[in-house]
Amino acid sequence: MEASVPENKSWRDRIGGKKLAPVDSNVARSDESGSGMQKVESGLGNGEVVPASITHKKVNWIQATLILIAETVSLGILSLPASVASMGLVVGAFIIAIFGICTLATGFMLYYFRMRYPHVQNFGQAGYVLAGKPGQYIAETLFQLLLVFVMAAHILTFGTMANTVAGNSWKCTVVFKLIGFFVCLACTLPRTFKSNSYLSAVSCLSILAATLIALVDIAIIGEGEGTAKIAPPSNVVPADWMMALSNVLVSFTGHLAYFQVMAEMDRPQDFRKSLIATNISMSSLYLVVAVVIYYYAGADVGSPALSSAAPLFAKLSYGIATPTIVVAGVIAGLLACKRIQAWFWESVRNEPKAADEISLRSWTSWASIVIILWALAFILANVLPYFSPLLALIGAISGTWITLGIPSMTCMYMCHHGFASTEVELNVATGEDETGARSVELMTRERQTWRWWQLFTFPSDASRKVQCAWGGSILLFILGIVMVAFGGYGSIQTMVTLSTDNYAPFSCK
DSSP states (O other): OOOOOOOOOOTTTOOSSOOOOOOOTTOOEEEOTTTOEEEEOSBOSSSOBOOOEEOOOOBOHHHHHHHHHHHHSSSGGGGHHHHHHHHOHHHHHHHHHHHHHHHHHHHHHHHHHHHHOTTOOSHHHHHHHHHHHHHHHHHHHHHHHHHHHHHHHHHHHHHHHHHHHHTTSOOOHHHHHHHHHHHHHHHHOSOSHHHHHHHHHHHHHHHHHHHHHHHHHHHHHOTTTTOOOSSOOTTOOHHHHHHHHHHHHHTTOGGGGHHHHHHTBSOGGGHHHHHHHHHHHHHHHHHHHHHHHHHHHGGGOOSSGGGGSOHHHHHHHHHHTHHHHHHHHHHHHHHHHHHHHHHIIIIISSOGGGGGBSSHHHHHHHHHHHHHHHHHHHHHHHHOTTHHHHHHHHIIIIIHIIIIIHHHHHHHHHHHHOOOOOOOOBOTTTOOBOHHHHHHHHHHHHHTTOOGGGGGSOOTTSOHHHHHHHHHHHHHHHHHHHHHHHHHHHHHHHHHHOOOTTOOTTOOO
8 A cells, every 4th residue: 555645734734633644664765974965765655756855953062052153253252342342341241241141041942942842943933933924924034134134244344354454455345245255155055054063163263263362462562451441431422332232232143043053953952052052152252352352452442353453463363263254154144045945945835845855956946045145145235335333223123132032932932831842753653753743733722822912911820930930031021122222223323423425335445
């Protein structure tokens, strides 16, 4: 008797309590060593041949840590000394520590949410669980908007780096940006995080080395030593310290990658180790770099901080930081492109499994998406006269919701429905993992009488511990709203005061 083949369905359609139809057990699989690919060598038993597909779950917790550090501790660290200069040493260090604790807490919220709903692999799906299709569309928009601007920021920084290294010998910013565009595009073509985990290790080492070189040089020169303020400087206007607060929070936006990194881990439950290791490393490095560089560079510290070093050491630091500038942008590109690839095959073509095929059609769609997104990022990096404050505005809106708003809402949701993880369930006959189907069934039952505004209702029937978790989530949600307002106001005020008289898009300036 021929085995029935399940119809390709989107993650929202696998409901109704039914098991997935079993696949013929004689399907033979072989892994290409080190390639991250999985080949299907025979059919399903009914004459249909299954295209080979990429096997994503190949990342261990150490590799996941390197990816998260490379994605988070990239360019954000270089703006922190200037942010501390606007707030003073004590307040600046306190804010960095507080945001480190808050973002660690919201990271755990996303982890527990993913373990309860394993089918959730991105912020759009999380938004659907919380608030249906409107929640999905809002979360997807925030996610993609921030990622595209981050990609553009890395092209812009690549141009700045190349100009600094070139010195006065030859400068043409648009050419350097074009080189950065092609380098980032080429590195984004491999479709798995496994392919970029080794580059992430190089990225981590490069930003550490570049920052250390600049820090030592600035400390030895000590031009601004004695001018650093313990308390907030009196000449700083509200818009400046609001921007400083927003910049500190944006430097913690590693949450962009959390869902998709967990989806590609061998053991998603080990993500806790990655999360703790990343946040401890990140917060410690942020504190040391921000405080020490500001103390020795003084009130005139530059942003990026590498520009405060002597010309020779600034060139050296920028050159060593090149892997970070590229890899962190590539990880952002991977996140954006992978989500659009999944959406295209799931919603447009109604063939969700085709997204990960090793086939001409899948690779063609992937390459097209990569080229289009990086081309858009290149255009944004060249045509916007207010790119830096506009990036800060997008970061304040999208980054704050990704880092504080949506994670706190996932915790509120679980306070009403439970924190228990969905157990792994395998089809006895075939060994197929059906955990995702069970997860969708659970979500569907919960959402039958659920309305999004119930997130903000007190869970009176829950335990005291759960009620405390709900209260903490409310506080983090309020903090997110305040940070959106602060970052938005500071960014807009900065744009108002800037001049575009000497601005020329796609120029060598």
